[in-house]
């Protein structure tokens with residue numbers, strides 16, 4: 001059966017682009033979100049999140065009538081659940097939103113529906129979701145009961161798109177398809193093939209769940225290696241950027257870049273899902289998280305030591321020293337400040353420092369409330385001319401455009417190796 005109507009539950013960074021991608025292939029898509037502001041915005045053909053190209057695709061999809069948003073679930077041939085899975089307590093996955101989403105669509109499921117979970121989830125989450133659905137709809141059969149003959153098909157198909165490149169990666173990346181049965185996988189592949197240029201690679205739901213967690217843990221462990229090297233090199237008086245450049249000349253070495261820590265909503269979260277389920281075995285994955293999470297604190301100590309050096313070499317008082325922080329976003333060339341180690345460090349500096357803290361962030365127009373009042377958003381030129389101590393936190397293209405030789409200050413903490 002081909003899919004005529006598709007419902008996407010959760011219209012955030014993943015759900016909205018996915019809904020728009022189906023709609024642009026002339027499928028009737030209803031996006032569901034509990035946030036009325038998001039729903040109203042989308043129904044006006046606008047977007048409530050920042051992602052290049054997404055505004056155009058959503059506008060066209062809404063204006064052509066293929067996409068609409070609603071706060072109440074509607075019947076569809078396929079449902080995709082793309083709600084957040086944060087962690088709670090001691091880094092345990094919080095499945096509350098997935099549970100609520102599953103229970104909200106249960107009443108409108110019909111024989112032949114396909115339900116896909118896209119949210120990053122611990123191993124076994126898809127089976128758990130299937131149990132919630134089965135408990136709510138005893139009149140239908142599910143794969144855990146009826147296998148290939150089930151009325152409802154269920155699969156886990158993780159999103160893997162890079163924020164900032166979502167509209168390209170959504171279409172081009174290969175897709176891992178983890179059906180609860182081979183029929184579930186076949187139907188999920190058919191669904192994604194509506195817009196996918198990449199390949200659908202089929203497995204079971206548990207492997208697909210673990211695959212998503214593995215990808216982000218792999219990156220986290222590799223960034224932790226680079227961050228650990230940066231600590232060792234600082235201690236040994238070695239330039240870590242040069243070191244990594246040299247080591248990467250080896251044909252089988254490819255070290256990532258150190259930074260102020262790891263931010264964003266995925267890499268700093270997902271590895272904990274593995275640790276929570278396998279605390280004894282996941283020693284390296286846990287340590288990597290700890291290494292990356294402790295980096296902002298280490299940077300803060302570097303800032304304190306650098307300010308102390310600056311004071312020792314001049315007759316200034318601490319309150320006369322101006323510190324400039326370069327970048328607040330969680331990674332270069334985006335405006336997303338959430339879960340950003342740069343924000344954390346800038347905030348700590350502003351709280352600690354008795355003099356002025358200047359902030360340069362070319363991607364925003366005003367400081368977030370947490371920093372406003374404590375520090376001042378200034379232009380790159382003003383920061384370069386006024387500050388005594390420079391703290392490089394994000395390697396935005398505007399900062400990289402300044403050659404290190406043109407930086408007159410000698411008191412610099414450069415977490416991204418831009419000017420050193």
Ligand code: SAJ
Pocket residue numbers: 120159160161162163215216219223256257258259260261262263264265266267330331332
């Ligand atoms: N970072 C470093 N050094 C590096 C690379 C990154 O410190 O060499 C830092 C960044 O500055 C940032 C953090 O890591 O603070 C994460 O950035 P990222 O670009 O590595 O990843 P995200 O969080 O934007 O997106 C990741 C991607 N996963 C992988 O690359 C394995 C993306 O494909 C996933 O879809 C996304 O997580 C997600 O939604 O899970």
